[in-house]
Amino acid sequence: MNILGISAFYHDSAAALVQDGDIVAAAQEERFSRIKHDDGFPTQAVGYCLTQAGITAQELDLVVFYEKPLLRFERLLETYIAYAPLGFRQFLASMPVWLKKKLYLSRELGRALEGHYTGRFVFTEHHESHAASAFFPSPFDEAAVLTLDGVGEWATASFGVGKANRIDLQQTLEFPHSLGLLYSAFTYYTGFRVNSGEYKLMGLAPYGEPRFADLIREHLLDLKDDGSFRLNMAYFCYCHKMVMVNKRFEQLLGAPVRAPETPISQHTMDVAASVQKVTEDVMLRMSQYVFEQTGMTNLVLAGGVALNCVGNGRILRESPFEKIWIQPAAG
Known part of the structure; x- marks a missing residue:
């Protein structure tokens, strides 16, 4: 076939x-x-x-x-209605290619x-595709499956179990609460291109100190024991604008959005280190919960967030899973 x-x-x-x-x-x-x-x-x-x-x-x-595509279009419509009249320009710009x-x-x-x-x-479904790309090429006959990205139709993360030729996804996290979009928001804030420069943010993190990590947890992210979370959308505007964050976000971190190709300050490095630390903590907490829920000893990952090799390394070293496998074209 x-x-x-x-x-x-x-x-x-x-x-x-x-x-x-x-x-x-x-x-x-x-x-x-x-x-x-x-x-x-x-x-x-x-x-x-x-x-x-x-x-x-x-x-x-x-x-x-x-x-x-119809489910993705449904999300666009519902998001626009929820924020209207904000976002009309973004909505109008997206319509020609859809129609x-x-x-x-x-x-x-x-x-x-x-x-x-x-x-x-x-x-x-978007996260079904991620899950299939992670489990079926993996060396495992059975494994827990964890997908993490920006957003698909509605889901931004999912987990389940793969056995033989079947995958059953058991739980999802839904838009606008997204680890991938949180990371992309900081990618934008630090002057890099969204859906392209996230690796630069990860690479910048070791040069900084995570001094904003507690601030992020306190104001931007309500993290639960199972790894699920809610973002405080008062600081983000990706639902209704062509940019990721607003002035309130800038005020929280004490500096404006870095202009692309300008010198990188220690402040920017510290911001990178902080969001990287928070991202790793969320990934670890999610993997712990997935282990508890599935009872599997193997884990496969896919989705754009699974390209965060530092976070993957911490899952390998610190989570209860014995073996992990990451889809190499995870995004």
């Missing part, structure tokens, strides 16, 4: 081809287009995967898209495949 998986129209478009249960090819479109974080349809990546598998689009049995493409993805995918594929299109 030939299954083509596609991720597109957000960031880092990619394709993967699974043949009789084995991954035979996977590629990001930016490798061919030379456009960093290319978010268009991964035409060249799809072509590469088909060539590597030695098949044509007509021989595909199934084409799978990585999320459910032209994203609401009609079956049609768009068929066109992109030039009519050579006439079979069924399947849309899986």
Whole structure:
């Protein structure tokens, strides 16, 4: 059976081809287009995967898209209604691509495949895709599954159990409360590009002291024993603006948003160290809870937050899990 998986129209478009249960090819479109974080349809990546598998689009049995666009659209509408009239400009800017493409993805995918594929299109939930990408290629027959990212349709984190050829997700954390978006908010605040510069924030952290960590816990994040949390949205504006944080956030940390490409101060380094420390603590608390709930000794991780290798290292060293496996293209 030939299954083509596609991720597109957000960031880092990619394709993967699974043949009789084995991954035979996977590629990001930016490798061919030379456009960093290319978010268009991964035409060249799809072509590469088909060539590597030695098949044509007509021989595909199934084409799978990585999320459910109608559920994502529902979130956009409900978020806009909740904050209206704030966010009208952001809402208006997002509508053309939704009304032209994203609401009609079956049609768009068929066109992109030039009519050579006439079979069924399947849309899986975003965090189901993350979970599958973590568990099925892993070396484990059974494992706990933890996914952490910015946001999918509604979920921002999930956990469950993978056994043999089945994954059961048991619990989710939902938008706007998101560890990935918290980290991205600090990425923005420290002058780096969201969905691109998070690794720079992590790399900057060792040069600072986490002197703002308690401030973050006290004002921005209400962390529960099970690792779930609520963000204090009075400090964030990603729900209704094109920026991540507001003036209140800047006042809390004692400095304005750093302009990109300007010198990095010790204050910025300390902010990076602080949010990194809080992020690691949340990851550890979540993994502890997942261990208690699943009873598994193996853990697999995926989602953009699972690219935080320092946090992953602490899970490996300090959590009860005996073995962990991280999807290498976790984001």
